[in-house]
Amino acid sequence: xxxxxxxxxxxxxxxxxxxxxxxxxxxxxxxxxxxxxxxxxxxxxxxxxxxxxxxxxxxxxxxxxxxxxxxxxxxxxxxxxxxxxxxxxxxxxxxxxxxxxxxxxxxxxxxxxxxxxxxxxxxxxxxxxxxxxxxxxxxxxxxxxxxxxxxxxxxxxxxxxxxxxxxxxxxxxxxxxxxxxxxxxxxxxxxxxxxxxxxxxxxxxxxxxxxxxxxxxxxxxxxxxxxxxxxxxxxxxxxxxxxxxxxxxxxxxxxxxxxxxxxxxxxxxxxxxxxxxxxxxxxxxxxxxxxxxxxxxxxxxxxxxxxxxxxxxxxxxxx
Amino acid sequence: xxxxxxxxxxxxxxxxxxxxxxxxxxxxxxxxxxxxxxxxxxxxxxxxxxxxxxxxxxxxxxxxxxxxxxxxxxxxxxxxxxxxxxxxxxxxxxxxxxxxxxxxxxxxxxxxxxxxxxxxxxxxxxxxxxxxxxxxxxxxxxxxxxxxxxxxxxxxxxxxxxxxxxxxxxxxxxxxxxxxxxxxxxxxxxxxxxxxxxxxxxxxxxxxxxxxxxxxxxxxxxxxxxxxxxxxxxxxxxxxxxxxxxxxxxxxxxxxxxxxxxxxxxxxxxxxxxxxxxxxxxxxxxxxxxxxxxxxxxxxxxxxxxxxxxxxxxxxxxxxxxxxxxxxxxxxxxxxxxxxxxxxxxxxxxxxxxxxxxxxxxxxxxxxxxxxxxxxxxxxxxxxxxxxxxxxxxxxxxxxxxxxxxxxxxx
Numbered sequence: 200x201x202x203x204x205x206x207x208x209x210x211x212x213x214x215x216x217x218x219x220x221x222x223x224x225x226x227x228x229x230x231x232x233x234x235x236x237x238x239x240x241x242x243x244x245x246x247x248x249x250x251x252x253x254x255x256x257x258x259x260x261x262x263x264x265x266x267x268x269x270x271x272x273x274x275x276x277x278x279x280x281x282x283x284x285x286x287x288x289x290x291x292x293x294x295x296x297x298x299x300x301x302x303x304x305x306x307x308x309x310x311x312x313x314x315x316x317x318x319x320x321x322x323x324x325x326x327x328x329x330x331x332x333x334x335x336x337x338x339x340x341x342x343x344x345x346x347x348x349x350x351x352x353x354x355x356x357x358x359x360x361x362x363x364x365x366x367x368x369x370x371x372x373x374x375x376x377x378x379x380x381x382x383x384x385x386x387x388x389x390x391x392x393x394x395x396x397x398x399x400x401x402x403x404x405x406x407x408x409x410x411x412x413x414x415x416x417x418x419x420x421x422x423x424x425x426x427x428x429x430x431x432x433x434x435x436x437x438x439x440x441x442x443x444x445x446x447x448x449x450x451x452x453x454x455x456x457x458x459x460x461x462x463x464x465x466x467x468x469x470x471x472x473x474x475x476x477x478x479x480x481x482x483x484x485x486x487x488x489x490x491x492x493x494x495x496x497x498x499x500x501x502x503x504x505x506x507x508x509x510x511x512x513x514x515x516x517x518x
Numbered sequence: 519x520x521x522x523x524x525x526x527x528x529x530x531x532x533x534x535x536x537x538x539x540x541x542x543x544x545x546x547x548x549x550x551x552x553x554x555x556x557x558x559x560x561x562x563x564x565x566x567x568x569x570x571x572x573x574x575x576x577x578x579x580x581x582x583x584x585x586x587x588x589x590x591x592x593x594x595x596x597x598x599x600x601x602x603x604x605x606x607x608x609x610x611x612x613x614x615x616x617x618x619x620x621x622x623x624x625x626x627x628x629x630x631x632x633x634x635x636x637x638x639x640x641x642x643x644x645x646x647x648x649x650x651x652x653x654x655x656x657x658x659x660x661x662x663x664x665x666x667x668x669x670x671x672x673x674x675x676x677x678x679x680x681x682x683x684x685x686x687x688x689x690x691x692x693x694x695x696x697x698x699x700x701x702x703x704x705x706x707x708x709x710x711x712x713x714x715x716x717x718x719x720x721x722x723x724x725x726x727x728x729x730x731x732x733x734x735x736x737x738x739x740x741x742x743x744x745x746x747x748x749x750x751x752x753x754x755x756x757x758x759x760x761x762x763x764x765x766x767x768x769x770x771x772x773x774x775x776x777x778x779x780x781x782x783x784x785x786x787x788x789x790x791x792x793x794x795x796x797x798x799x800x801x802x803x804x805x806x807x808x809x810x811x812x813x814x815x816x817x818x819x820x821x822x823x824x825x826x827x828x829x830x831x832x833x834x835x836x837x838x839x840x841x842x843x844x845x846x847x848x849x850x851x852x853x854x855x856x857x858x859x860x861x862x863x864x865x866x867x868x869x870x871x872x873x874x875x876x877x878x879x880x881x882x883x884x885x886x887x888x889x890x891x892x893x894x895x896x897x898x899x900x901x902x903x904x905x906x907x908x909x910x911x912x913x914x915x916x917x918x919x920x921x922x923x924x925x926x927x928x929x
Contacts, residue, residue: 203752214744328562336566338765340802347773347804364777366744438773439741440766440802444563444606448739483745488736489707491745 206361211480213363219476220373221435223469225449226456227380228428230468231420233457236400238300238421239312241319242291243428243453244446245326246284250429251436251445252330253280255339273341274375277433281426288425291322292418300417323446330443338440343368346438372434379430380469383423387465396420400463428453455499461512470510474498552598553589553863555580555853556628556649557846558618558640563606564739564764567798568632568842573601574834575843576629578826579850591858597850604631604640611636615643625649626865627856627872629849632842633763634660634675634709641668650869652852654845656710656791656816658717661893669872669890671845671852671883672816673899675713678790681901682814683718683726685915686788690757693926698756702732702785704746704771705761714761714790731755738764743774750785751778761790768794769802776807786926789813795904795911797837808906810925812914817841817848817883818902820919838910841902848882855888885916 229243258264258276267275292300299314345367353362387393398406399416407413435441456475460467475495482494503509557576559569580597588594602618604611611631618625627650631640634657644651645665653660653668656675660668673681691697701723705715715735723730731753734746750758758775762768768789775781793799794813819827819839826847827839836843853868855877860867877888885900903915907922914924 207748207752210748211745214742218742331562331566336561336570338567338798338801340769342802342804344804347776347807349777366774366777440769442564442566444566479741480745488734488745492737 202356202361205356206363207484208481209361209363211484212477213365215477215480216473217366217369217373217476218480219473220376221369221431221472222452222456222476223472224376224379224431224434225428225453226460226468226472227383227465228424228426228431229453230457230460230463230465231396231424231427233454233462236300236417236420237312238296238315239319240296240424241316241450242323242326242446243424244448244450245323245330246288246425246446247428247432247435247449248330248441248443248446249287249326250277250280250284250426250432251341251441252334252339253283253429254433254436255341258341269343270345273343273433273437274371276341277375277430277437280433281430284429285422285426287422289418289422291425292421295322296421297414297418323450327443327446334443336442338442339436340440341433341436343437345371366438368438372437375434376431379427380465383427384465386423392419452495455495459499459502459509461509464509464511467509467511474502474510551592551595551863553592553595553626553857554598554600554622554624555850556600556602556618556622556625556630558602558604558611558614558628558630559632560606560611560636561601561603563610565606565632567765567796568792569603571836571840571842572629572632572846574830574836575839575846576850578829578833578843579847583850583854589854589857591861592863595857595863597854599850600625604636608635608639612639612643615640619643619647619649626863627652627853627868629653629846629853631655634713637668638709641665644668648869649865650856650872652849652872654816654841654849657713659709659713661895665894666873667869669894669896671849671896671899672841673886673901674895675710675790676717677899678814678816678901679714679717679722682790682903683722683728685903686757686812686814687726687728689924689926690786697727698786699727699729700731700753700755701728701757701759702734702750702753702755703730703759703761704732704734704736704750705759706738706763706767707735708738708763710791711761711763715759718759728757736767738762738767740764740767740770743767743770747771747774747778747780750775751780755785758785758787759790760787760794762793763791765793765796765799765802768799772803772807772811781807783810783926787811791815792841795906796840800909805906805909809908810906812903812905812924813911814901814903815841816899816901817845818904818911818913819844820884820902820913821921822881822919844882848880851882852877852888884919 232238232240254276257279258272263276264272349364349366351362351364355361395411395416398411399413403413456471457468460471478495478498479491482491559572561569576599580599584596588596602614604614629652631637634655637653637655637660645667650667653670654672656672658674658676661670705711732749792815830836830839856868856871859871880886880888884902886896886898889897891897902913904911905914912922914920
């Protein structure tokens with residue numbers, strides 16, 4: 200009995216870590232856009248959906264499956280989808296978002312947030328319905344044998360009950376997510392471009408005086424944010440079927456993760472996503488499974504009540 | 519000599535004659551009026567695919583009916599399918615139904631709305647509008663509310679569970695030599711799944727000598743099946759009853775079963791509902807994981823539907839005909855029969871025709887006859903049991919309609 204409980208806890212913990220790592224990467228993408236630029240992007244889930252389809256078609260139609268096989272191929276396709284989604288995000292910002300953000304927002308009511316809400320909601324609807332027309336309603340999945348197999352750790356005890364299974368597709372996705380998050384943190388903290396992005400986020404007026412092109416920084420941040428979320432989507436697509444409306448299911452998770460982690464913090468966004476994954480899976484140990492998503496928001500509210508600025512957020516006063 | 523009085527041709531008579539002659543060619547050229555039939559199904563969101571397949575079945579039937587001369591009692595009037603999207607939530611489905619009754623006052627009958635939860639909401643609206651609705655949805659609740667304008671063509675969820683359990687037990691015993699003793703239930707919380715699971719918990723399992731050792735309900739779509747399958751691994755039941763309505767949940771559960779070493783007959787999986795036998799699942803999962811998986815569904819293309827299956831294949835590139843296509847196809851023919859009986863394109867008359875219909879053996883629904891009881895349930899409606907065999911789900915029950923012999927998955 201005890202060994203059974205231990206196995207259940209370990210398995211739920213492992214499932215939570217694996218799901219949390221992918222959620223974390225999704226949140227990092229939104230964290231750049233929402234946390235750094237303060238743009239409420241309702242289309243972020245749909246950028247993820249686009250990333251899934253781009254990786255899917257690269258894998259199947261661009262010869263990647265033939266060249267690299269079904270084990271390595273999906274990850275090659277996912278990495279190649281990142282620059283495409285970066286360009287997509289960059290141009291969406293340049294053509295649309297820039298009109299309601301940056302220097303122009305001073306002239307708009309509510310710092311442009313109302314316009315941003317409506318604009319990104321419109322982009323989301325266009326992407327969802329455009330996706331339905333272009334990709335169809337048939338469920339898609341980047342099929343890899345890894346999604347139905349696992350590494351078994353154990354038996355950990357003498358009786359052969361306590362084993363922990365690590366789904367191979369989710370395990371690899373978690374490792375890539377962590378690597379991507381570390382790379383992105385290095386980009387933001389150690390490069391000149393990262394410095395410019397942080398300066399543009401902290402104080403746009405002062406950054407302008409220092410010669411930083413705010414609009415360009417925002418375009419870059421938006422493009423990187425879209426690409427990172429798209430990579431997370433591609434990783435999810437190796438073990439989860441998707442359709443043009445999948446973004447709606449995840450955009451709420453992304454916002455919750457960013458707020459939990461603390462706005463403006465990339466590391467915080469990742470840990471926010473990780474917390475959601477852990478709560479979602481661990482809650483099934485004590486609550487009925489159908490309440491696992493409710494559990495996320497109960498814990499979310501609890502954390503926000505105790506620490507309103509999130510895990511890594513700072514309380515600051517802007518002048 | 520008497521003068522013979524001749525009719526005089528007055529200007530007024532000329533005008534009247536001209537007017538009359540103008541109407542004659544029009545009367546001959548005018549085709550009988552169209553009869554609008556609604557098809558309220560999900561065409562966007564999570565359930566867009568089943569809705570698209572229902573549309574295929576509806577379009578095929580309307581084409582066949584119109585080519586065969588339309589509704590003869592209405593002078594050969596053609597059926598016109600009015601497609602309406604009920605979206606992917608109960609709220610959207612209810613709103614769509616409100617739009618349907620407000621914007622399409624000419625509709626005389628409709629078929630709706632795939633998911634039982636949607637049908638329950640949609641029929642709240644159509645009942646008030648006195649618009650007759652045919653449905654393939656299973657939930658017993660749909661026809662338990664005393665409504666007069668809803669007609670359930672499938673066997674209800676409880677009835678399906680009642681019909682299928684003894685059959686499955688017999689199948690298990692004949693294949694493995696012993697009766698299963700324990701069962702685990704994993705069900706989503708949509709209307710039909712809840713209704714099936716409720717009937718099982720409230721007596722059917724006991725009646726069939728099964729002990730319920732695990733019972734989990736989830737909200738679709740699942741993000742990960744690990745917690746559910748970990749519980750199955752812990753209790754190791756003789757059977758797993760799995761009731762999903764979303765294809766992705768089918769994939770996640772079957773793959774997780776394989777990952778945890780519970781597939782290939784170690785824990786035979788019996789599904790209820792269509793999700794696990796939809797062609798789309800093959801896009802997401804290795805077909806070998808589906809081999810032997812059994813599902814109990816309200817209807818399926820069976821023996822005698824070969825021509826329809828072939829047409830669906832060539833016209834829409836659908837590899838096989840699921841309940842969504844064949845039931846909607848059958849609905850259109852049933853509507854045509856009701857219109858013939860009613861003799862007018864009027865929703866009240868069509869509803870009355872459906873209530874009093876006695877159309878003999880059913881051709882497009884399994885078993886029973888084309889007659890509805892007081893609740894609006896099709897009399898003696900049976901169900902079909904379908905099994906994945908070599909990459910295709912084939913009908914294995916009822917025996918008279920079966921297209922293959924059943925296999926019991928063995929480890």
